Amino acid sequence: MSDLPGVVVTGVSGRMGQMLVRMVAESERVHLTGAIERPDHPWVGRDVGEAMGGAGLGVTVESDPLESFARARAVIDFTAPAATVEYAGYAAQARLAHIIGTTGLSDTDLAAISAAARHAAIMRAGNMSLGLNMLLGVVRQVAASLDDSYDIEIVEAHHRHKVDAPSGTALMLGEAAAEGRGISLSAMSDRGRDGLTGAREPGHIGFAAVRGGDIIGSHQVIFAGDGERITLSHDASDRSLFARGALRAALWAMDQKPGEYDMSDVLGL
């Protein structure tokens, strides 16, 4: 039995789930106490390390989140919107920190997460890398300095398996640009142009998504003016980047009061 704070990982068979299991299990600051998958998943009942094709980690994959959450201080969750909303409810019941990396959440999902945050510290970010979160400040500043004769376009590229668009990161970059400009992103965004679209709406923020191969995550914010173009970009070349950020967030959130937080709170930006 370890004295280190317990961390549960959800969606352990997923790309991020497996990365997180490895990182939490290897950490000298936390202890892997739970591994969650959906009830009908073939990994349930197996040792999570063995299910991942490696050595046993002494943690069995479970399907009952509440039982597992009750033994931990934080849950790290990179799954899908329906699962994340359910886990937020359980985190509120168990009063543990919930680190949400899941993207593609609807306004209804976000309202449910806000309700859960009355009882649990919930840290949510569409991108947990240090570099990207620092870039948000730069985007905000450039958008504030340029008038709307500079068109803002956000281009993101991800692997062929990604199911949501625009990416969570693209939306964070769009929010940062909109804040800088002093506009509402929801009222002023162009998402998905096709056909006879007409000329670009002045002042709008455009989004474009590329999907293919094994691209981990690439984002560009383009400020296109007359005679010049400024491009700010971020490229992820290893998923462990996101897992490291999530683990750092878990350690931070364990000691926070219930409420909603983002990576700028964790990183003190």
Ligand SMILES: NC(=O)C1=CN([C@@H]2O[C@H](COP(=O)(O)OP(=O)(O)OC[C@H]3O[C@@H](n4cnc5c(N)ncnc54)[C@H](OP(=O)(O)O)[C@@H]3O)[C@@H](O)[C@H]2O)C=CC1
């Ligand atoms: N914030 C960040 O820094 C990052 C965020 N992400 C986001 O994390 C999420 C996961 O990405 P990734 O790991 O690539 O995706 P995967 O599809 O590889 O993994 C998703 C995992 O969630 C499980 N899951 C899906 N739906 C449910 C459900 N309803 N109930 C229980 N479990 C469920 C899946 O199980 P099953 O296989 O049985 O469906 C799987 O284990 C995405 O939203 C992605 O955008 C990714 C990287 C970085």
Ligand SMILES: O=C(O)C1=N[C@H](C(=O)O)C[C@H](O)C1
């Ligand atoms: O699905 C992914 O893979 C990623 N999702 C996040 C997003 O939607 O921005 C973060 C990262 O780009 C990888």
